[in-house]
Amino acid sequence: MKKRAVSLLLAAVMVGSLTACGGSDSDKKEGPTMSAEEADKDLDYEYGEGVTFHSEKPVTYTMMFSDHENYPLKEDWRIWSAIEERSNVTFDLTSVARTDYNDKVTATVNSGSAPYIIPKIYDSSPYEDSGQVVAVSDWVQYMPNYSKQVEEWGMEDDLKQIYASDGKYYRLPGMWESVAGGYSLIVRKDIFEAAGVDMSKEASWTWEDLYDALKKVQEHTGKDNIWSDQFQFGCTMNMAAATYNVTAGNSQDGGDWGLKNGTKFDFDKNEFYFADTTDEYKEFLTYLHKLYDEKILDPETFTQDSTQAQAKFFRGDSYVLAANYQILSDIQSQNKMTDEGAELYFLTTPSGPAGNLKLSSAAGRLENGIMISKNALEELGEEEFIKMLRFIDWLWYSDEGHELCQWGVEGETYTKDADGNIVLNSDIYFNGFNPGAEKQLNVDYGFGGGVFAYGGNTFIQLSKFSAPEKEWNERINSNKEDVLLMPPILADEMEKEELNLIQVPLMDYVNTSALEFITGKKDLEADWDSYVKECQENLKAKEYVEKANEIFNNTKDILGY
16 A cells, blocks of 8 residues: 655745755756655655654665774664664665775765765765765755754754855755764863862863863872873864864874864954964964973873873873763773772863853754765666655654664663653663663664764753763853854865865964974964964965955855855
8 A cells, every 4th residue: 555654744845945056957957856746656655754764665775884893883783673673674784994984985986886875974075076976955855854853943054064065965964953062171070179179160261270270280299291182182172272263173093173274254254264373373372382381281192092191091190181971981981090089070161262162063063964875866766766865864864763773672772761761771881871781782782873873852962961961061051152153165176176275285284383382393482473474375375265255255145144
């Protein structure tokens, strides 16, 4: 019996608002030809807002899979059978180690051999001009759960962040109803308090307040190098840079934490400028140099890997460590601290001259997302392609899909209490819940992994937080302000190449110079002017900004400025 979807009104309404403008005639021919009504005739599957996707006949879709070393892929994970039981869909996986995933995606896309579904994509821009990935914004009108999120959560401005030069976007992003905290600093609260630091006021600390606290710890312990950081300081530089309204943070252990292209947007003047030669940037470097010069910051921070940095923290050789809450939970649940009296505390990120900012809001509410290869459209045909999109719409964007991918099967891996809250089974560990449990939700069942479990409403977001993590987010939300979203630079293929030729050597020099200024190899007074001149003139930062503003002015209408 043919089944017809329900709740189609919203999807139809969203056609005009979500199908992005722009593109050539050839682009338009590659887009959909079926109206919403035509796409709902003679269906052999159920779908819709709040409806479990289910195909009458078994379906298999090819998919890339980022295999995480901490919870390696297993063929008998419960997630596979749980998805199949509900939807009658299975996957033909191309599994790739997480560390090699981006390279493998690039290779398969460029060769035209990419699987249909390509999840775990943070940036689609390298692939947008390949002709091998679908402009998914042309197709979202067929996805009612996705469309509902965009409308009800007001995601339009966030989506502009991933527009390509044609005004379309090429990945379906994970979307959060609200932004939670991200990275911050773990400190040894017991040591800080013993040194006379008042931790009750940390939510209002500036970076200078943190410095004052660190000086007390240094004097109390009589030790140097009390802060030996991981990610080669890239994460911390990124956090601090945002509060100085500059960019920084690049490391071999973590990649580009926030260095990017060095530009910021002046909302009063409505234009881009190069931030990493400003007085604010000099002030930022001066602060970090002070930490290094006064032997608060371990010089090995810039060369050690995260394992080495964590080992120092675990054995009490250092008292500060940049991390996210997952790392903190793992440290505590696995009893990694060798000092039984160690009391860990997760700071809210300090404020700076740019304000007391909620740093996680700087990138908006978008998560990594899904690209769809052109192979899916060409091999499935439009009707079956829409069917696949509606399966994706259910699994990655419905409330049911979020709960399934994050927590598993109710009655098997979790239950709900009288208030409807998720209660993970006591014999299963995940993200700080049930430390010491014999099983792990992601390792043994495949739920809660990064390929499927991201984005969602506030309920699913809060369900992942232990009581201490909820408290940390409450501290952030009650004390910090959201960062204004910068407009993207909608460069076309030639413009991207032109900008990239400037950006790569320019930002390599900026990053190298930052470390030299921090460690004193370059003097912030004697060498500053030559650094600025090298950036602006010889390495063409001025030319980069001029080109960025030209592109911005030519695309204002698309962006709504």
